[in-house]
Amino acid sequence: MLALAPRLAARSAAPSSSTLLRTTCRAPRNAARAFSSSAPARSQPLPDASGRDKAAVGVFTPKAAALFVATGVGLFLYFRYEKQKLIEQKQKELEDKQVGRPNVGGPFSLTTQDGKTFTEKDLLGKWSLIYFGFTNCPDICPEELDKMSDAVETLDKQFGPIVQPIFISVDPARDSVSQVKRYVSDFHPRLVGLVGDYNTVKQTCKAYRVYFSTPPDAKPTDDYLVDHSIFFYFMDPNGQFVDAFGKASTVEDVVARVQKEIGVWQTRTGKTT
Amino acid sequence: MGWFGSQEKAPDAASRSDRQKCWDSRDAYFACLDTANVIKPGDEGKACDASKGKYEKDCARSWIEYFNKRRVLAVQQQGVLTQANNQLNAAKKS
Numbered sequence: 001m002l003a004l005a006p007r008l009a010a011r012s013a014a015p016s017s018s019t020l021l022r023t024t025c026r027a028p029r030n031a032a033r034a035f036s037s038s039a040p041a042r043s044q045p046l047p048d049a050s051g052r053d054k055a056a057v058g059v060f061t062p063k064a065a066a067l068f069v070a071t072g073v074g075l076f077l078y079f080r081y082e083k084q085k086l087i088e089q090k091q092k093e094l095e096d097k098q099v100g101r102p103n104v105g106g107p108f109s110l111t112t113q114d115g116k117t118f119t120e121k122d123l124l125g126k127w128s129l130i131y132f133g134f135t136n137c138p139d140i141c142p143e144e145l146d147k148m149s150d151a152v153e154t155l156d157k158q159f160g161p162i163v164q165p166i167f168i169s170v171d172p173a174r175d176s177v178s179q180v181k182r183y184v185s186d187f188h189p190r191l192v193g194l195v196g197d198y199n200t201v202k203q204t205c206k207a208y209r210v211y212f213s214t215p216p217d218a219k220p221t222d223d224y225l226v227d228h229s230i231f232f233y234f235m236d237p238n239g240q241f242v243d244a245f246g247k248a249s250t251v252e253d254v255v256a257r258v259q260k261e262i263g264v265w266q267t268r269t270g271k272t273t
Numbered sequence: 274m275g276w277f278g279s280q281e282k283a284p285d286a287a288s289r290s291d292r293q294k295c296w297d298s299r300d301a302y303f304a305c306l307d308t309a310n311v312i313k314p315g316d317e318g319k320a321c322d323a324s325k326g327k328y329e330k331d332c333a334r335s336w337i338e339y340f341n342k343r344r345v346l347a348v349q350q351q352g353v354l355t356q357a358n359n360q361l362n363a364a365k366k367s
Contacts, residue, residue: 135286135287136286136287136333136335137286138286138335138336138339138340139296142289142292179287180287182287182288183286183287186287186288186289223333223334223335224335225335225336225339
């Protein structure tokens with residue numbers, strides 16, 4: 001193709017797209033010429049009586065043609081094989097995107113606001129948004145939970161109920177099942193509120209890299225605030241961490257991020273979950 | 274909220290309406306502080322007693338502590354930001 005450039009430039013200073021198209025179509029022939037013109041240079045030193053005649057006819061001897069075709073086919077097959085290998089590798093990388101993914105999440109067993117057991121297995125088959133907070137939270141938790149609920153509502157309209165909002169209490173001393181039940185009822189109708197005893201919550205928070213400061217000996221009647229991480233987590237249908245949203249993310253940011261991820265998932269698996 | 278409840282009943286953090294009530298009372302009290310040119314809640318003397326009483330009734334003590342601290346911090350932060358901006362503008366001019 002390089003040898004083609006000067007000629008092309010000579011024909012037209014600014015090649016239109018049609019010229020480009022034509023030259024592309026002619027490429028094999030030109031490539032053949034480029035290949036064969038270098039062939040005689042190598043075959044010339046060989047003592048050959050009919051060399052002159054051959055040069056007159058051109059270099060299209062059956063042998064050269066066969067060699068050219070064989071090389072072409074070989075290269076074609078080789079590149080196709082390499083390309084296939086690359087696609088497979090990419091596919092595999094997508095399938096288990098473990099590398100470079102933060103190690104957030106893990107096994108846990110908590111109780112829902114309806115008294116049912118909820119474990120990390122219940123995250124499977126659905127996208128989830130998980131927020132850690134407490135019901136006596138003055139302003140940030142309700143704001144974040146409202147944001148999460150709004151995002152889920154928008155996504156529900158587009159995809160149906162495939163994004164599960166979850167609230168995990170980091171205040172085991174005061175947040176009873178009934179307290180959390182009342183609390184979550186003010187937010188998205190599908191919001192799951194989870195509670196557990198101090199050690200269970202501590203374990204869960206450790207798995208999710210969440211910091212919280214409830215004193216272990218706090219009494220249910222104490223009036224205190226819990227200092228805690230205020231991110232909410234976005235997990236995929238395999239229960240794997242995808243992203244975290246902070247106070248700066250808007251509802252639109254969250255929706256866009258989730259939509260993007262569902263899109264990627266869909267092209268890869270053909271399903272939305 | 275019963276007929277007699279509003280006096281004795283502590284604000285319920287798990288209820289959206291109670292939270293809203295606390296925030297509204299807080300905003301009213303803080304607005305009063307702004308008018309009185311007071312930053313730190315408690316420094317206003319008797320100027321905002323009416324709104325302060327409602328604030329203390331509608332919000333839990335821990336929330337009041339938190340909001341009051343936040344107000345002071347927010348003002349300080351604003352001061353630092355303004356200062357930074359001024360310095361930035363001065364640096365641009367020179």
